[in-house]
Amino acid sequence: MSDLVWQSAAELARRVKAKEISAVDLSRAYLDRIAALDPKLGTFLRVDKSAAIRRAVEIDGQLAKGEDVGPLAGVPIALKDVLVTEGLATTAASRILGGWIPPYDGTVVARLRAAGAVILGKLNCDEFAMGSSNENSAYKPCKNPWDLTRTPGGSSGGSAAAVAAAFCAASLGTDTGGSIRQPAAMCGVVGVKPTYGRVSRYGVVAFASSLDQVGPLARSVEDAALLLEVISGFDPRDSTSIQEPAPKLRDAHKAGVAGLKIGLPVEYRSDDLDPEIAAAVARAADMLRDAGAAVVDVSLPHTRYALPVYYILAPAEASSNLARYDGVRYGLRKPADALIDVYKTTRGAGFGAEVKRRIMLGTYTLRSGYYDAYYKKAQQVRALIKRDFDAAFASCDAILAPVTPTPAFELGAKSNPIDMYLADVFTLSCNLAGLPGASVPAAMSGKGLPIGVQIMGKPLDEHTVLRVAGHIEANAGVRDHKPAFATQPIGAPA
Amino acid sequence: MVRLTRDEVLELAHLARLALTDDEVERLRGELAQILTHMEALSTVNTVGVAPMTHAVPMDLRLRPDEVAPSLMPEVALAAAPDKVDGQFRVPNIIKTQAES
Numbered sequence: 001m002s003d004l005v006w007q008s009a010a011e012l013a014r015r016v017k018a019k020e021i022s023a024v025d026l027s028r029a030y031l032d033r034i035a036a037l038d039p040k041l042g043t044f045l046r047v048d049k050s051a052a053i054r055r056a057v058e059i060d061g062q063l064a065k066g067e068d069v070g071p072l073a074g075v076p077i078a079l080k081d082v083l084v085t086e087g088l089a090t091t092a093a094s095r096i097l098g099g100w101i102p103p104y105d106g107t108v109v110a111r112l113r114a115a116g117a118v119i120l121g122k123l124n125c126d127e128f129a130m131g132s133s134n135e136n137s138a139y140k141p142c143k144n145p146w147d148l149t150r151t152p153g154g155s156s157g158g159s160a161a162a163v164a165a166a167f168c169a170a171s172l173g174t175d176t177g178g179s180i181r182q183p184a185a186m187c188g189v190v191g192v193k194p195t196y197g198r199v200s201r202y203g204v205v206a207f208a209s210s211l212d213q214v215g216p217l218a219r220s221v222e223d224a225a226l227l228l229e230v231i232s233g234f235d236p237r238d239s240t241s242i243q244e245p246a247p248k249l250r251d252a253h254k255a256g257v258a259g260l261k262i263g264l265p266v267e268y269r270s271d272d273l274d275p276e277i278a279a280a281v282a283r284a285a286d287m288l289r290d291a292g293a294a295v296v297d298v299s300l301p302h303t304r305y306a307l308p309v310y311y312i313l314a315p316a317e318a319s320s321n322l323a324r325y326d327g328v329r330y331g332l333r334k335p336a337d338a339l340i341d342v343y344k345t346t347r348g349a350g351f352g353a354e355v356k357r358r359i360m361l362g363t364y365t366l367r368s369g370y371y372d373a374y375y376k377k378a379q380q381v382r383a384l385i386k387r388d389f390d391a392a393f394a395s396c397d398a399i400l401a402p403v404t405p406t407p408a409f410e411l412g413a414k415s416n417p418i419d420m421y422l423a424d425v426f427t428l429s430c431n432l433a434g435l436p437g438a439s440v441p442a443a444m445s446g447k448g449l450p451i452g453v454q455i456m457g458k459p460l461d462e463h464t465v466l467r468v469a470g471h472i473e474a475n476a477g478v479r480d481h482k483p484a485f486a487t488q489p490i491g492a493p494a
Numbered sequence: 495m496v497r498l499t500r501d502e503v504l505e506l507a508h509l510a511r512l513a514l515t516d517d518e519v520e521r522l523r524g525e526l527a528q529i530l531t532h533m534e535a536l537s538t539v540n541t542v543g544v545a546p547m548t549h550a551v552p553m554d555l556r557l558r559p560d561e562v563a564p565s566l567m568p569e570v571a572l573a574a575a576p577d578k579v580d581g582q583f584r585v586p587n588i589i590k591t592q593a594e595s
Contacts, residue, residue, distance in 0.1 A: 103570045196550035210549050240553060308533040319510065326511070328583050333576035339588045340511070348513030356512060360503075360522055361529060363510040377536050379546030384539070386547060417525055418532060434550020459551065 005029050006482065009075045009169040009223040010250075013116070016074035019063060023056035023074025027118050030076045034120070034167045036490035042142040043152075043162035045081050047121040048088050052076070055118045070116035072230060077112055078168040080159045081122040082129055083214070084203035085109055088119070092205040093137040094127045096350025097331045106203020107238070108172060108214050108231040115230045120168050124158030127352045128322065129174055129207045131155050132182060132423040133414065136354045141411060144187060145483040146449055150408040153183030153423075159217045160187035165486040170218040170227055174204060176211045177310050178403075178427025181439035184217055185403035185452025188441045188481065190224045190469065191217045195460050196434035197242035199228075200235035208317035209240075211310075211431040220479070221440060221470040225249035228462065244460060252463045253470025258292030262468065263396030267303040268426060274406045280443035280451045281402055287475040288400070288468065298392040298399065302385045303429060309385065310428040311421055312365050312378035318355075319362025325350065357417060386433045389456075398468050399456040402426045403439045407449035426454065436462045440469040442476045450478070496530040498523050 004012075004021065015021050031049055038044050059074045079085065082092045084106040091097040105113070113119065126136035134142040134157025142157045144150040145165040152161040156173025160183035163171050173180040175193035184191025192215045199214045206212065216227035226249075233246035264285060269278070285295045327333035327346030334345040351359070365374035392399065403426060414420040430437040436459070439452040453472060457465035473479055503523045507514045514522070568581050577584040 100574055103566055103573065197553070236558060239555060240549065240551070242551060242553075302539070305536060305539060308536050311529065312533055312536075323511075327576060328585055330574035331576075337586060339586045341513075342586060343511040344508075344513040347511055351512070353518075356514070356518070357522065357525060357529075359510050359512065360506050360526060363506050364526060364530070367506075367509070373537075374533065376546050377539075377541060379548060380541035380544040381536055381539050383544050383547035384541070386550070418528060432550070 005033060005166040006219070008220050009072065009218065010226055012169055013071060013073045013075050016059070017063065017069070023059040023118060024053060026074055027052050027056040027076050027120070030120060030168055033490055037165065037486070038167060040143070040148065041145060041161060041165060041485070042140045043124055043158040043165065043167055044078070045091065045093065045122050045124050045139055045158070046089055048119065051088065052118050052120050059116060059118070070114060071226060072112065073116040075117050075169045076120050077117045078120045078123050078159070078162050078171045079109065080125050080156050080171070080173045082125060082174055082205040083109055083172060084205065085119065085122065088122065090122065090205070092128045093125050093139060094350065094352070094355070095138045095332060096325045096347070100331050104203065107200035107235045109203065111231050123162055123171060126155035126157070127355050128205065128318070129155040129176055129179055130318070130354050130358055132178070132420050133409070134158065135411065136352055138352050143411070144408045145485045146188065147408065148485065150410050150449070151186070153186035153404070153408060155179040156217065157183045160184050160189055160191065163187070163189045163217050163219060164483060170216060170223050172214055172227070172231070173217050174212055174214050175431065176207050176314060177431050178424040180215045180217060181403050181427050181437055181452070181454060182424060184439040186408035186450065188450025188452070188478070189217050189219055190221050190438065190440050190473070191215065192224045192228055192438045192462070192465070193430065193436065194228060194232065194462060195242070195436045197240050198436070198460070198462070199231050200238040200241050202235055202237035206321040208314040209321060210317060211314060221253040221466055221473050222250065224438070225252055225466050242460070247462055249462060249466055252466035253473065255467045255470070256291065257288050257468055257471045260288070260293040260398065260464065260468065261396040262288050262293050262295045263298035263392050263399045264295060265300045265303065265392070265399060265401060266297050267300050268401050272405055273402060276443070276445045277402050277404065277406065277451055281400060281453050284442050284453045284472050284476070285400055287472055291471060296396055298396055300388040300392060300429065302381065302388050305381050306385060306428045306432060307421060307425055309378045309381045309432060310424070311361070312374050313382065315358040315362035316366050316375050317362070319359045319366065322355070322359055382432050385429055389433045389435060393458050397458070398464050400468070401454045401456065403452045403454040407445045407447070407451055430456050435459060436465050438465050438469045440472050441478050442472055444478055444481060450481070496527045496534070498527050
């Protein structure tokens with residue numbers, strides 16, 4: 001079964017439907033790997049073995065009766081722990097939601113189930129998706145399968161590491177400022193942040209509502225497209241959901257890039273960029289040029305303001321969203337004599353350092369008297385960042401850029417908050433402008449760490465983003481690289 | 495360079511409903527000042543006449559038809575409550591009785 005777990009989600013669904021393999025055997029193959037190897041990696045916060053097997057049995061039964069079970073028939077998927085799952089604890093990797101068992105499924109979870117997916121469990125992440133290394137999880141650190149002394153990136157670190165280690169066929173994460181693309185790049189997998197509004201946020205633990213999007217992490221562009229097709233589309237339960245049908249994306253990766261115009265932002269050529277990352281972007285540009293795309297310079301003049309804009313807007317929205325954790329309706333409660341002290345002691349005990357920092361920052365910038373100087377100013381500069389992209393897309397179809405300033409960094413390497421925030425410097429603008437963006441593996445560093453490149457597209461044009469990503473994937477020559485940690489024999493099933 | 499006093503941090507913590515230890519107050523005083531200083535870069539950007547952008551996609555708030563739809567039953571909604579009584583969430587008394595005031 002060892003080769004089976006590395007196959008694409010598309011191929012696995014085909015084989016389950018053709019009854020070449022049973023959904024039960026397939027789920028067991030992943031569950032055995034998780035039991036044997038995950039104690040060293042820390043990708044899962046919760047494995048739901050019995051529910052997964054129960055669902056797989058059900059799918060095999062439906063197939064035996066000749067029923068259609070959907071495009072993800074029996075495909076084992078795992079979910080970042082900010083996605084709400086009925087009957088399965090959801091904590092956002094925070095103590096304040098410890099043990100909370102949601103009474104409903106988020107829309108993306110319901111859509112995956114309806115498509116025949118088997119949910120294996122919930123994945124580690126930074127607390128409330130706030131972080132760039134997964135080190136802010138209240139429960140345990142998550143490690144990078146390519147080098148266990150390094151972080152997998154974040155905040156969807158568990159989602160990226162679990163896919164890279166073949167603990168699931170694919171996963172879902174969320175991306176507010178790079179939280180899908182950055183860990184995907186650092187773990188050598190494909191990650192896609194859809195256009196804002198493309199995927200429903202109903203049943204997603206909210207961080208910054210004007211920026212949050214759910215998206216897939218997978219071992220191929222085709223698999224990411226398959227998942228994105230399933231989870232996309234209008235949802236009346238999300239007031240920011242775009243009224244557009246789910247796009248057809250399955251074949252985008254093989255559509256080729258001839259005739260496309262690819263923009264390279266001149267502002268992203270920073271001296272701080274790791275030379276191996278810069279080389280990977282240049283090599284990806286060559287691949288596109290060789291296949292008949294035109295590669296042109298574009299300018300995004302307000303790029304340097306994305307970081308301050310993001311770290312005003314996201315904490316401001318977070319401070320408001322996280323007001324709901326008050327020890328009254330669900331989650332942790334620390335008893336006190338007065339209600340206000342119930343709030344304060346519960347929140348003081350339940351939130352970790354980074355979450356408190358962002359709540360305090362958001363509270364500061366939203367205070368009366370400070371609002372114009374910070375929040376309103378940041379929203380105005382956000383509009384200028386969006387205008388930069390509108391102007392750039394007048395002369396190109398997609399933008400090619402780095403994902404991260406460096407490959408995966410060591411656990412504990414970034415103790416200063418600003419240093420950590422700089423890990424997102426190339427991914428924030430895409431969220432601020434609401435654009436679709438993807439990270440695709442493009443090279444390996446001299447130290448054997450994966451390097452990704454980023455493709456950003458026009459609003460609602462995930463198709464072109466995946467076309468470009470698919471071409472880079474097909475030509476970069478790193479698709480079959482697997483972390484040594486994940487290819488070791490796992491012995492007898494537990 | 496932004497500077498924060500200890501009292502300002504305590505006032506923010508009160509507004510944010512966060513109980514902080516003395517160590518946390520001191521650490522946040524430094525960190526918030528450092529981060530806010532980094533944000534001063536925005537003051538140099540000319541934003542005269544630029545409308546604030548609240549969402550990535552222009553959108554109007556929709557109204558749904560005013561029809562009855564299924565929702566969570568009270569016992570389900572209360573299932574995760576740390577303290578409940580008679581189908582309600584229970585919290586410490588916030589209204590003082592005459593004897594207490």
